[in-house]
Amino acid sequence: MTSQGLRASLEGIRAAKTALTDKTLSQHKLAIALGITRQPVSKFFAGEPVSRSCFVQICQHLGLSWQKIAGLPEDRISELTATSHGNNRDLNILVQEIRQKRQDKIQDQCGNLQILDIAQAIPLVDIYTIVYVLEKITSQRWLEMGDLLKEFCFESGFKRLEKDQISQKLSGLEAVLLYSKLMILGKPGSGKTTFLKYLAVECNKGKLQPNLVAIFISLKDFAEDFKDNSDFSLLKYISQEFLSCGIEAESTLSLLIEGKMLILLDGLDEVQMDEVNEINKEIRRFCQTYYKNKFVISCRIAAQKYKFPGFTEIEIADFDMQQAEVFVKNWFVAVAHESRENGEAIGNLFIHQLNLPENKQLRELAVTPILLHLICLFFQEKSEFTFKPAKLYEQALNILLSRWDEMKGIQRHSVDCNLNLANTKKLLAQIAAITFEQGNYFFDEEIIQPLIVQYLTKDNEYCHGSSKLLNQQFQDSAKLMKLLEVDHGVLVERSQEIYSFSHLALQEYLTAKNIVLNHQYQSINQLVNHITDKRWKNVFLLTVSMLPDAEAMLRLMKQKIDxxxxxxxxxxxxxxxxxxxxxxxxxxxxxxxxxxxxxxxxxxxxxxxxxxxxxxxxxxxxxxxxxxxxxxxxxxxxxxxxxxxxxxxxxxxxxxxxxxxxxxxxxxxxxxxxxxxxxxxxxxxxxxxxxxxxxxxxxxxxxxxxxxxxxxxxxxxxxxxxxxxxxxxxxxxxxxxxxxxxxxxxxxxxxxxxxxxxxxxxxxxxxxxxxxxxxxxxxxxxxxxxxxxxxxxxxx
Ligand SMILES: Nc1ncnc2c1ncn2[C@@H]1O[C@H](COP(=O)(O)OP(=O)(O)O)[C@@H](O)[C@H]1O
Ligand SMILES: [Mg+2]
Structure with missing residues (x-):
């Protein structure tokens, strides 16, 4: 061993060469797999000194003990362990240096948020609201339908903004400190990306995990590069990313080997279907090799059934009233460019009005940050909630179904099913109408699938060009079901295999939309039969607000009343x-x-x-x-x-x-x-x-x-x-x-x-x-x- 690194013994070189052949690798391929240049690999096999981290890395990849390959006697191994304390000091200095070099990049990548329908990027610090997580994943609960119904109250929907029992929740930051491998699940627009970006910024500032270097990776971007180049790996991606900040591959590798990184992998659900398996494999391999590091992966709640070994799954909690209040006040300052004083005042007005009994449906939507942002946009126009709710719900659906993805350039798997936005809405409207009519807020998969089949059969003109779809209705109904859940989050799994709409307000809106879409005497008449049922009140109001001419409906109501x-x-x-x-x-x-x-x-x-x-x-x-x-x-x-x-x-x-x-x-x-x-x-x-x-x-x-x-x-x-x-x-x-x-x-x-x-x-x-x-x-x-x-x- 030299002060600069380690060299392989003759015996070690022989063992390494055998391992290389066994693994059908070449020196060149090994360098690529490790994301390093050819030079240290050649030096390794020539018995010349290479950096300690590189040496260890090569040996680990070949499945060999680095101590043995270096031919170290037992006493040298313990001596080495002793010097590792000194190395630690060096490493910490390296971490500080690298953080500094990464500062601009992290700021550029994570310091600003591109927000829906807002032209300028908004500084993250100006809008960020503290995130809470649930340690129990809702869809993984084994609740029976009866248990869910007990929890459910029509008056308050699935979950309206309320003063929540904080005790069940953990702050997101605490969870990151607590678990070294974390899978963060959440609904679309629930704040997964925002949270990961926040972690990157805070870590790089030294406010969170000051001994680690953060890296934020959009898995969609990574998967695209991966697709173009089969040699590509997470290691290479990270090395290149660091190289662009002037950090040598060897230093990057040292950090990884010593577990000095906070690796943030965002949006596993955004990876295209045909690449998912490869990407999963790569992530698993990478996490196992560099197991000492801290990992956070984010994914839509319904998208990921594969479990990464050693990862703890948590779910982003819905906003409660306190979070909403902070969000709204920040929003009017940062997004609407009000002064702090005005922003707070408008925020107070907003929250006061949101709490009025007539706005309970909005309270239900406001638990989701992206939808709360939408409500702020609507509110901004008039400083009050006098807008037409149907318009807001339509926008909310558009966001969940397509706009949020489009903005990020994501194509979901829906394309396979040839179901465009209008048809997706029609299908959802039918599901909503039928289940609402039956009084079913929760439904088994088996209830939905026949509805989808019925829809595909009845409305086969919606699926033109896809005869395959028609021939495989049963298989495809399952696929469509997943799509509605995974891609759009409009349906959610409340407990194992029990579904509901994400928001009761959306189920009501879609029920009304179905009536308006089939605007005929029969559908209106069927609605009006519910005139004395207060469960239907919102559906009446939404329907009437969407009908181009509501005279017939009003007259029918009057007749029924008399x-x-x-x-x-x-x-x-x-x-x-x-x-x-x-x-x-x-x-x-x-x-x-x-x-x-x-x-x-x-x-x-x-x-x-x-x-x-x-x-x-x-x-x-x-x-x-x-x-x-x-x-x-x-x-x-x-x-x-x-x-x-x-x-x-x-x-x-x-x-x-x-x-x-x-x-x-x-x-x-x-x-x-x-x-x-x-x-x-x-x-x-x-x-x-x-x-x-x-x-x-x-x-x-x-x-x-x-x-x-x-x-x-x-x-x-x-x-x-x-x-x-x-x-x-x-x-x-x-x-x-x-x-x-x-x-x-x-x-x-x-x-x-x-x-x-x-x-x-x-x-x-x-x-x-x-x-x-x-x-x-x-x-x-x-x-x-x-x-x-x-x-x-x-x-x-
Ligand atoms: N913690 C938060 N603080 C402030 N705004 C947030 C927060 N989380 C989400 N948002 C808002 O919601 C939008 C969607 O969040 P995002 O993190 O992109 O959702 P996801 O990745 O879960 O789909 C953001 O653009 C932002 O406007
Ligand atoms: Mg995201």
């Missing part, structure tokens, strides 16, 4: 009363809105009388505080004296009902007193507004009959139990006589449920009317005028 209550005489009588009562008040509002107002008033009194029965209170058709229907028609109901009187009187009557319930069923006197107090307040407000002298006098007298609750709770309760029922009846008589309100309708539980459905369906109709495109004023007026009318009045 039909709902057409055969119930009591409800028809009630609607007649509603008509008469609403016509009797003088306001400037539309009659339909006034009817909506009074139906809510009735709902309140019903609510009270349902107390004590088993009927859940929240199911009363229009809960006290919601005046949703007339608000949808005329905005907030402004002050109108007549309406205000009836509202306060109804409240008072409702309070009396509450009191009745409390006195009879609640033991605690203090609670009874609270109700009595509420009744007093409501009564005074109503009295203040009433002008009709006789009526005012009567109800004034009625109020005077009430004993003072404050002085003696117990006595008050006793009085009420004895006289309350009668008092309430008297109050009702007065309200009926002087105001024509608070009738005792004596609805059955079924009738109340029906009225509730009727109210919700009407609200949906008005929301659809407000959402539809190009509705002629005359049609709007017609529908509004006929809202909440009894059959006899409609037909007139």
């Amino acid at each position: 039909f709902l209550v057409a055969h119930d005489q009591k409800i028809q009588d009630f609607l007649l009363w509603l008509y008469q009562k609403s016509n009797s008040v003088t306001t400037q509002y539309k009659p339909g809105a006034i009817r909506a107002f009074y139906i809510v008033c009735v709902g309140r009194s019903l609510e009270v009388f349902l107390k004590g029965s088993n009927f859940p209170q929240h199911q009363v058709f229009c809960h006290s505080s919601s005046y949703g229907l007339e608000r949808a028609m005329i905005g907030n109901l402004a002050f109108s004296p007549e309406l205000a009187i009836d509202e306060f009187l109804t409240s008072t009557f409702a309070c009396a009902g509450e009191l009745e319930f409390a006195c009879n069923y609640i033991l605690n006197d203090a609670i009874v007193f609270d109700y009595a107090h509420a009744l007093n307040i409501a009564f005074d407000k109503a009295l203040n507004l009433v002008v009709e002298p006789k009526f005012k006098q009567f109800i004034h007298n009625l109020k005077k009959q009430l004993p003072n609750a404050q002085s003696n709770h117990h006595k008050f309760r006793k009085w009420w139990i004895e006289h309350g029922k009668f008092w309430n009846e008297r109050f009702r008589e007065l309200l009926v006589k002087y105001r024509n309100i608070c009738h005792d309708w004596q609805f059955s539980k079924q009738q109340i449920e029906l009225l509730q459905e009727y109210y919700i369906a009407n609200k949906l109709l008005i929301n659809c009317l407000n959402t539809a495109n190009n509705i002629k004023p005359a049609i709007r007026q017609d529908l509004e005028e006929r809202l909440l009318l009894a059959n006899t009045k409609i037909k007139k």
Whole structure:
């Protein structure tokens, strides 16, 4: 051994030559395989000194012990181990030097992000949001359908932005420190590339793993070079990359042998299908040879079934609300070029609006960074969420199905199936519509495949030019299924072999799209049959917003609504009363809105009388505080004296009902007193507004009959139990006589449920009317005028 390196002994050279022949290699091929020049290899076989790292490398490749080839006696081997400490010091100096040389390259390669629909590259540090990972891969869970359904809640979709239980998550950086071989899985646009770039930048700055040198490799680029040149290898790729920064191959090799690199292999899913096996093999070989280094590979979650030995798999977690907030604030500064102060303010506004109940579908999309970016783009236009959701969903689909790939120059395997973007959407729309109709948010592979076969058979014109596809429908349906999952991430595997759409919002959108694509009486009619099912609300709104002319649909909705209550005489009588009562008040509002107002008033009194029965209170058709229907028609109901009187009187009557319930069923006197107090307040407000002298006098007298609750709770309760029922009846008589309100309708539980459905369906109709495109004023007026009318009045 010399201070410069090691030389092979005569015995060693002989052994090496034999190994070379055994492996059918030449010196030239060996140099290529090692990614080094021919010179050190020739020197090795000539018994001349070569660098220690090169020497070890050659021996390892030939499967020989380097110590033996160098002919080192045992004591020299331990001496060598001792000097390795000194070598370590040298290595660390080398790491620092190389990092410096790599600085510009890393910055150029990883320091900026090319963002969808944004012309300029954005500095990574300005936009980066901390990444969390899950140590349990969702698709590898063995949950049954029932378990998934238990986790699922229609109201919140598969996963909406929420304050997450951080405890289940690990920060991405921690995971990198924890595991030396990491496979990061994630959905399209979930931030895999961004995270790997961030690791490269941070490592090169010395902030992360300061004793390592980072290299970021796009596997798509590598595979392309690999294809052109069969001698190509990861080692060669890295050597060339380092050489371009002025780093000699020998130094590169030393780093690799000593495990001084952080090797980031991005986008395994972006490698073309026919090259995947070769690339997998090369990665495996490379990782095994240079096992001392740290490796991070990224891949789409569904794409990789091959497991690299020794790798730990983790999954990028969806964004939670805190991450979204940081992202959005950074976005408005870095991407929209607002000042920090403005950016934060817009970000706060964004998050506030995103949290409103009506934006729950957007919250579901916002868990995916690329889709959150899209929502920011839409929001930027108007500083509010007033855009048409259907447009956003269409864009989101386009991103997942093609645009995100196109931007990166990736051709997915879809081309094999001859399925273009429009047809992919049609197929997805059919799958969505059928599964949504069946109420299936999760489905087995077996459910989807026949749908795909059916699609291929029925719509074979979509697959023209591919007769092979038609002949092999069954095999190809499996292939298509994978494609929809792997290539696009629109379908995801939630547990082993159980699928769902990536976002419930997209399933709803695609269901609506399917209706619009088959825009026929039958499909609209089928939709309208779901008018009372709140699960379908979004599908209605999305459909109506996409139909070029929604008049027929709105009219059909109106017909179904009227039909709902057409055969119930009591409800028809009630609607007649509603008509008469609403016509009797003088306001400037539309009659339909006034009817909506009074139906809510009735709902309140019903609510009270349902107390004590088993009927859940929240199911009363229009809960006290919601005046949703007339608000949808005329905005907030402004002050109108007549309406205000009836509202306060109804409240008072409702309070009396509450009191009745409390006195009879609640033991605690203090609670009874609270109700009595509420009744007093409501009564005074109503009295203040009433002008009709006789009526005012009567109800004034009625109020005077009430004993003072404050002085003696117990006595008050006793009085009420004895006289309350009668008092309430008297109050009702007065309200009926002087105001024509608070009738005792004596609805059955079924009738109340029906009225509730009727109210919700009407609200949906008005929301659809407000959402539809190009509705002629005359049609709007017609529908509004006929809202909440009894059959006899409609037909007139
Ligand atoms: N951690 C993050 N911080 C900020 N933006 C992110 C982050 N992750 C992803 N993004 C945004 O989402 C886009 C898609 O992310 P990317 O990493 O390319 O996804 P993937 O590689 O998983 O398909 C990025 O261009 C960026 O706009
Ligand atoms: Mg990527």
